[in-house]
Amino acid sequence: MSLAWTDHLIVLPVLLPLVAGALMATLPEGRHRIKFALSYASALGLLANAIALVLLADDGWPGAIGVYFAANWAAPFGITLVADRLSALMLVLTALMGLAALYYAQPRWSRIGVHFHSLFQFMLMGINGAFLTHDIFNLFVFFELMLAASYGLVLHGYNAARLRASMQYIAVNLAAALLFLIGIALIYATTGTLNMSDLARQASALSAPYIGLFRAGVAVMALAFLVKCAMWPLGFWLPTTYSVASPPVAVMLVLMTKVGAYVILRIWLLVFPEGAGAMAQFGYDALMWGGMATIVFGAAGMLATDTAGRMAGYAATVSSGTLLAVIGYGQPQVVTAGLYYFVASTIAIAAFVLLLELIERMRAAPGAALLALTMEAYAVEDSPAEPKGKGVPAATAFLSLAFAACALMIAGLPPLSGFVGKFGLFHALLNPGAGAAAIGAAGWTLMALVFTSGLAAIISLMRFGVRTFWASELAEPxxxxTAEVMPVAALLLVSVLLTVKAEPVFAYLARAGADLHRPALYLERVLATPALPGAAKELP
Structure with a gap:
């Protein structure tokens, strides 16, 4: 038995940014072009590698799952990396977001402060590792690596507001890390393992005295993930952090918010599926109703704020809440639609946060936004006159069209991918399929909240757009x-492709969702795969 060269692609998303980040840390700070070239080459390599993993997971590996044992220790004793359809897709999304953020940062933001590119690569390493790892303790390691790098990046180009927000961000995430460690200790004390597949096997066989302790450990650990994915009331930190972070860093924060929801999806469908005995469906109701409460909180926040950065933060909160509610709802078709919405909304919000800095440049004076609001409140109008036929400058035209596209996607209005995701979600709720329960009160409530949150988003975004683009006397082209325009255009193009190619994307996600709902497949692939002969590493 030998390891195919393609199997080594599983570990490359961790190794490539590690090597690139370490190499750039040795270069002088003035070598901006060299650092950008190395960092961008690393991100391009990650994208190519992720696409290869998508192809291998979809039609290459047995059971559509690739297993890699670091140091050749067989599961459950060693570090296990697992690539399946979902994790490969998340790697593609991470690489796309990283490329957009890096390209946008190149003219200005990467040159303010120190070690931007090294920290960025280490953050990519942590995110990729969190998507690939099949071990809870190593998940903690990758989480902390991701967060440690983000601490420096949130402070990048620091000012007083950014410093205050970063202190709150760091304190909240350190508290979450402590909860994570406590949860891990309780889980290991009751099951004797932290490998996810072995954990699923051991948990279903726990005796009565240990069930309560195990559930307590899982609940404490879940709090750390729920803090990261901004579930209400744990997401109070998010809007402030989003509003003050530099645009390229805010793009990655949008993705990092979804990492917690991804981990919950992965663990809950593996460890607590139907048929898991006393562990079956543990915590699903809490996730569903907590996700709905998060949608309400995010929608109310969008209506209440006039700050564009906070608006983006609340939009990300609505997106996370929707995904958590979908996970709690549990039906495979609903999860498939939720995954599409997850990808589409992440790209839309990322494009929006990049666009906001460019839109702010239209302000003729610091008080322009306040003056526009005052004119609107008191119905102040200029005397009617014939329009002068002044043309719209190209920059303003691009910003207005890009803003309209982002607003449509975030609100879930046709014809872009946000609408496709919400329509698919409604269709899955109303047509649960053979053997699934018909839609009940929870399903109708989720539909109503998703619809209402879209209405709140379009009201708040239209209000912001009118004040920005129609107050022509208060704005300048x-x-x-080019480096700032291209990432926004590229992300919008990806959203258009998601819309045009919705059928094959949904088919791929349906296969990914079906895999997640077959935990026995993961147990067989991970626990039955032997270590390579020769270098020891199999324990009795």
């Missing part, structure tokens, strides 16, 4: 750099 901004100067835009």
């Amino acid at each position: 901004p100067r835009l750099h």
Whole structure:
């Protein structure tokens, strides 16, 4: 038995940014172009590698699951990395977001402060590792690596507001890390393992005295994930952090918010499926109703704020709440639609946070937004006159069209991917399929909240758009750099492709969701795969 060269692609998303980040840390700070070239080459390599993993997971590995044992220790004793359809897709999404953020940062933001590119690569390493690892303790390691790098990046180009928000962000995440460790200790004390597949096997066989302790450990650990994915009331930190972070860092924060929801999806469908005995469906109701409460909180926040950065933060909160509610609802078709919405909303919000800095350049004076609001409140109008037929500058036209596209996607209005995701979600709720329970009160409530949150989003975004683009006397055509325009256009193009290719994307996600709902498949692939002969590493 030998390991195919393609199997080594599973570990490359961790090794490539590690090597690139370490190499750039040795270069002088003035070598901006060299650092950007190395960092961008690393991100391009990650994208190519992720696409290869998607192809291998979809039609290459047995059971559509690739297993890699670090140091050749067989599960459950060693570090196990697992690539399946879902994790491969998340790697593609991470690489796309990283490429957009890096390209946007190149003219300005990467040059403010120190070690931007090294920290960025270490953050990519942590995110990729969290998507690939099949071990809870190593999940903690990758989580902390991701967060440690983000601490430096949130402070990047620091000012007083960014410093205050970063202190809150760091304190909240350190508290979450402590909860994570406590949860891990309780889980290991009751099951004797932290490998996810072995954990699923051991948990279903726990005797009565240990069930309560195990559930307590899982609940404490879940709090750490729920803090990261901004479940109400744990997400109070998110809008402030989003509003003050530099745009390229905010893009990655959008993705990092979804990592917690991804981990919950992965663990809950593996460890607590139907047929798991006393562990079956543990915590699903809490996730569903907590996710719905998060949708309400995010929608109310969007209506209540006039700050564009906080608006983006609340939009990300609505997206996370929707995904958590979908996980708690549990039906495979609903999970498939939720995954599509997850990808589409992440890209839409990322494009929006990049766009906001460019839109702010249209302000003629610091008090322009306040003056526009005052004119609107008191119905102040200029005397009617014939329009002068002044043309719309190209920069303003691009920003207005890009803003309209982002607003449509975030609100879930046709014809872009946000609408496709919400329509697919409604269709899955109303047509649960053979053997699934018909839609009940929870399903109708989720539909109503998703619809209402979209209405709140379009009201708040239209209000912001009218004040920004229609108050022509208060705005000036901004100067835009090509490196700032291209990432926004590229993310919007990806959203268009998601819309045009919705059928094959949904088919792929349906296969990914079906795999997640077959935990026995993971147990067989991970626990039955032997270590390579020769270098020891199999324990009795």
